[in-house]
Amino acid sequence: MATVLGTMLAAALSAAAQAIPNERLLNTDVAVYRRSPKELWVYDTRPEVGVGAHGLDTTTVKLIRALDMRLVRHTMYWNQIENTVTPGQYDSKALAYWDELAPRCKAAGIELEVVVHGNPPGVDFAHRQEGYRRFAHFMADMAARYPSIRFWELWNEMDQAFTDLFGNGHAYISFRERGKMYAEMLKLAYPAIKKANPRAWVLTGGMTDWNEFPRGIYEGGGSPYFDFMNIHTYGVPVIYGMVGRGLSLYAVMREFHDEGRPIWNTEFGIDAGNVVNAWGFPHSGNPPQEDGIGFDKTHLQTWKECLEDNARRRIYVKALGYQFAAGNETSRERLQKEGRFAAGRTQDDYGYGMLRADGRTPRPTYDWLKKQDLNAQILGSSGTRTVDIELYDPDGAVPVGYKYDYQWRKPWMIIKGVVVRSLEPTVIELNTGPPDH
Numbered sequence: 001m002a003t004v005l006g007t008m009l010a011a012a013l014s015a016a017a018q019a020i021p022n023e024r025l026l027n028t029d030v031a032v033y034r035r036s037p038k039e040l041w042v043y044d045t046r047p048e049v050g051v052g053a054h055g056l057d058t059t060t061v062k063l064i065r066a067l068d069m070r071l072v073r074h075t076m077y078w079n080q081i082e083n084t085v086t087p088g089q090y091d092s093k094a095l096a097y098w099d100e101l102a103p104r105c106k107a108a109g110i111e112l113e114v115v116v117h118g119n120p121p122g123v124d125f126a127h128r129q130e131g132y133r134r135f136a137h138f139m140a141d142m143a144a145r146y147p148s149i150r151f152w153e154l155w156n157e158m159d160q161a162f163t164d165l166f167g168n169g170h171a172y173i174s175f176r177e178r179g180k181m182y183a184e185m186l187k188l189a190y191p192a193i194k195k196a197n198p199r200a201w202v203l204t205g206g207m208t209d210w211n212e213f214p215r216g217i218y219e220g221g222g223s224p225y226f227d228f229m230n231i232h233t234y235g236v237p238v239i240y241g242m243v244g245r246g247l248s249l250y251a252v253m254r255e256f257h258d259e260g261r262p263i264w265n266t267e268f269g270i271d272a273g274n275v276v277n278a279w280g281f282p283h284s285g286n287p288p289q290e291d292g293i294g295f296d297k298t299h300l301q302t303w304k305e306c307l308e309d310n311a312r313r314r315i316y317v318k319a320l321g322y323q324f325a326a327g328n329e330t331s332r333e334r335l336q337k338e339g340r341f342a343a344g345r346t347q348d349d350y351g352y353g354m355l356r357a358d359g360r361t362p363r364p365t366y367d368w369l370k371k372q373d374l375n376a377q378i379l380g381s382s383g384t385r386t387v388d389i390e391l392y393d394p395d396g397a398v399p400v401g402y403k404y405d406y407q408w409r410k411p412w413m414i415i416k417g418v419v420v421r422s423l424e425p426t427v428i429e430l431n432t433g434p435p436d437h
Contacts, residue, residue: 030420032391033260036224037432040399041425042389042418043262043317046378047310049369050113050320051354052267056101059360061108064324067366068375070111070423073153073266073320074101078138079118087134088141098146106148111423113266113320115153115205116142117162125164128181132165136188143196150197150424153266154189155205157232158182159213175209179216186217186225201424206232206266210245211252218256229253232267232322236278239305242268246315262317262425265310269322270302272339272350273330283340291340295350300365303354307374325359327351383422389415397430 033041050071053060064072081094105112116139123131143152156162159178166181167173182204193200204226207213214229231249235241246263253259272295279285282294289297303321310319327348328335335347348357354366362370393413398404403416420426 030387030389031260031262032389033262033425035427037395037397038430040391040428040430041260041262042420042428043425044378044385044420044422045314045317046422047307047314047316048318048378048422049307049374050318051324052320052322053324054326055359056105056110058104060325061105061110063355063360063362063366065109067369068373068379070109070375070379071113071151071318071320072105072110072324073113073115075156076114076116076142077118078116078135079120081142082120082134082138084120085122087137090141095145098142102146102148111151112149113151113153113203114149115156115266117156117158117205119163119165123165125167125170128165129184132185132188135165135185136192139189140192140196143193143200147197147199150199151201151203152193153203153205153230154186154226155182157208158205159207159209161208174216175212176216176219179213179218179222180220181216182213183217183220183222183225186222190225201227203228203230203264203266206230207249208232208234210249214249214252215255218252218258223256223258228262228264230264230266233265234268234270234274236270236274237305238268238270238302239309242306243309243313243315246313250315263315264318264320265316266318266320267322268306268319269352270299271326271330271352272328272347273332273335276331276334281338281340290342292342292345292350296364299350299354299363300368303365304368311374321354323352323354325355326353327357378422385420387418387420389418391415395432397432400429400431402428 029044029046031043031045033043035041048071050069050073051064052073053064056072056074076098081090083091083094102112119131123134139152158166158168159175160168165185167178190202193202204217207230210231229249231245233241233245242265246265249263250259253261275295275298282289282291285294307319310316328351332347339347341347341349346357354363354369355361356363391413392411394411399415402418404413406412407414415428418426418428
């Protein structure tokens with residue numbers, strides 16, 4: 001019996017030293033995450049709403065900021081910047097775009113979440129190991145060149161689209177094996193980014209598979225080599241994917257003792273084509289509606305359901321919808337032939353975007369977001385609070401630079417005066433040696 005109990009205790013201590021609990025303790029809006037035996041994260045669990053944007057001219061930035069949004073997802077195309085077979089040879093025009101954009105967005109109060117993808121010449125599945133090394137070198141250069149960009153998302157839907165570097169296009173390669181390949185890349189890119197900019201945060205690319213691909217990342221040893229888990233949730237109704245896929249991903253994370261890690265959602269949304277494919281044209285319904293009115297209604301309902309549900313469940317600490325300005329992408333030929341729109345409107349006025357096709361005129365979703373101001377609470381008071389947190393501490397680790405005590409009984413510890421930031425986790429160094437008091 002003693003041997004069995006000793007084994008169980010050792011296993012419990014080992015798990016606790018990795019990254020287990022997502023406890024919501026003294027403050028229901030705060031969570032703690034044991035990132036490693038020597039590192040604890042404290043983060044705000046109140047969801048923040050952001051948006052993706054294909055373009056970020058001055059007017060677009062003002063329209064986004066009018067919604068009290070600061071997090072904006074924007075794409076950096078590796079193949080446009082490094083557009084030759086020569087590693088490290090960068091296109092000056094492509095760099096000039098980012099040289100201008102990064103400081104302008106920062107000055108406007110925009111926090112860029114940059115998704116990087118696109119195979120450059122000479123990078124393909126057959127030479128993927130060299131591709132991973134080349135990508136890591138590129139990411140180090142970009143993280144160093146643009147220190148104001150704090151959030152880097154590595155690839156986009158790489159589990160089954162946009163690149164072959166992780167097995168997409170090879171039907172014999174399972175999603176789990178693809179996740180393991182992705183972990184190989186993370187092991188190179190993550191340390192390179194952190195060395196170039198220690199204040200940067202790394203997200204996994206937004207996955208469309210919420211089960212086997214993330215399981216492969218963990219089995220491939222990728223857990224220490226990213227900061228935030230990230231998923232995309234589509235489907236009709238979108239709320240089903242938003243909730244179901246998120247909970248399924250959480251179950252995988254829990255399986256690998258990592259449920260405390262923050263989860264982001266960097267794409268959800270709906271366009272007119274998906275509405276038609278699921279429910280038909282509004283004009284053929286009962287009662288019939290003018291198509292544009294029906295499309296606007298469903299678009300607003302989708303955003304409203306997803307964001308209000310996430311405010312309750314708090315699956316995602318950050319939810320960035322797709323997209324600020326984007327036309328209709330689905331069933332375009334059918335919409336062209338059968339759609340009935342008001343004079344001057346086209347299907348692209350009812351796409352994924354919260355603006356009309358002109359990129360300036362708000363749709364009802366934009367107006368609703370502006371009225372609701374969903375980020376008001378989390379952005380208030382400069383987005384910071386000072387709280388005491390409670391930590392389950394079975395291995396006797398103590399925080400460096402903080403006062404602490406055991407107000408009730410070990411192994412529950414109170415860490416006092418922790419500044420919690422709404423944008424990013426607060427990192428607390430832990431000393432796993434003998435306590436100093």
